[in-house]
Amino acid sequence: MNEEKNIDRLFQEKFKDFEVAPNDAVWNRISESLPKKKKKRRVIALWWQIGGVAAAIALLLTVGMSLFNSSDDSEVLPIIVDTEKTEDNSKKDTELKGSNDDNNSLDNGSQGINVADSNENESNNTNGNEKSTTEQNNTKGLTSSKTNKSKGVANSTENKTKAASNSHKSLTELNNKDNNSRVASSNERSENKIEEQIINDSEINSVIKNTIDDKDSAVTDKTSPNGSENDSDTQNNKGLEKDTSILKEDNQKESILDAIADNSNNEENIDEKEKEDEQNRWSIAPNVAPVYYSSLGQGSSIDQQFNGNSKRGDINMSYGITGSYAISNKLKVRAGINRVNLSQSTSNVFALSGSETASRNAEVSVMGNINPRAGFENISLMSTDMFDRNTTPEIFNSRSSGNIDQRFGFIEVPLELEYRLLDKKFGLNVIGGFSTFFLNQNEIYADVDGSSTLIGEANNMNSTSFSANFGLGLDYSLSKQWNFSLEPQFKYQINTFNNTSGNYRPFFIGLYTGLSYKF
């Protein structure tokens, strides 16, 4: 036994401090096998992600804006339209020469003049950041040149002469130079067009002279070229004002995007340590949310006559469950299923039953987009706004108006991306995506004198509709696996109704509260 111990001890002693450095190749193999998490790669990946999110936001904003502005963008569009028309402007002008309608010819004059406008816009673009200031100066410059003309100073179409006269004005020299050289160059480029335009315009002017009494004095004082130039000046000013406002909008958008980018950039430093557990990519979160339904524009989903009535969204509840999968430490894709109820009440409505409507004019007795349920076929709904109290039959004056309550419910299937901005015990996410809605409840109630009666259902609701979702997610980590989250979300509904009147653009806002479990 002694000897056995000896052999054990021999090995133990010899191996106690035994160390052998392995070949460097071993580490190379190990580092290649490890998940790629090198810093440089991460920064690139992060930028891709930020870029992706920025692009998604920009896309959603664009879609949103175009939807929001679809019906009242006539103020913004004309400049674009004019630019497109430049090519065949002369044609139009010829057509319009014969026109005796003074409004028409005036409009066309301004359209023609916008050729110069659009040319200037082109040169504006090259000016980059100075745009708005130079344009303001330009407006002044043009105004001053206008005064020159009205004073009767010999007016030539040579822009260089204009520049000379302008430089005497109190505008700063530098701006003036910018201005004038810009105007000069743009006009040189479009010299031929403008000359044509002037001819056309002068012809139009003469038409105007003959036909308009109002403008007669103003127009006749001037030689035809002068007149047209004055017109063009005023038009320029207007056009440039629009330009400036558009550019301001652009700048704002840019600065918002910059801010987002900067923000995420700052977060990047804070988030150096990613705490995301690689093993826990999946999570599941039951959630509940109060939701508030409303519409962006004036309009009604029920009938045209209620467009102007005041409407009030009610707070309802949404509840559901969401599962998410972490694509990376920053980005999660998630899907779920929610039950959501929405309702809206339209006030100042008369609800009349069959016997009362029998004597009324059939034209105002409408049911709008309502399919009445059995027993309510003869009911009529009318907006109080339709009636002047003095002329309406007495029956309306004696009644108090009620509300129409529209209540509907959906099964919502959201599909969203969640991008993590701040990854601490408190987390901050931005959320974007869309939902598909399946209609499962559709009821219209008449609320009169405090009692609510189901009168039917809407016949203009699509069984499947969609929404674009934006949200902000705040979460608090309770433990490694449990998270409490609070997500205010805006959901812009698309295709919910197929026949709405006015500018009815429904949306709802929800404050989603949930408890998520990672696994």
Place this chain on the structure above:
Amino acid sequence: MSLEQLIKKCINQDAKAQSQLYKQYASKLFSVCLKYSKNYVEAEDNLHDAFITVFSKIDQYKNKGSFEGWLKRIVINTSLQRYRENVGVFDIVNEEKIEDVKVDINDKDISIDFLLKIIQELPDRYRLVFNLYVLDGYSHVEISELINISSGTSKSNLARARMILKEKIEDYKASLNSQSL
């Protein structure tokens, strides 16, 4: 950087920290690999596999017990894994009771390289049992659980291993003596 910080950074998959951790422990752990493997190439493979496991599971180290001990257990486990997978390749040995072999070994001139060589030359299971029991302090019961043998087999394997090692050392000494003579 403290060990704790280093571990934290490794959890966050910081490449620099991983490299540093490797440099700090590779030599020590490679020696373990060498003891448990039958040759240098296999030892390298085991070290590689062990470190991959270390880096993927480092978040499971709870600061309880020594970190080096934790690493060593992973290395040993990885080394044993190879033989658990290949149960059929175990050398067929006579597991009958083996009488104690008495050899006089007081020589301190024996080099570690030689000792390592004869360990690696042992049949796989003898080598594992000898390493686990003699060099890494596992009990026969623990060994029996680790490599799926009975503790009796573990004991007899150990005795066999000792005997083989002694024989080899004696042969070695004899050859040294004959050379010196």
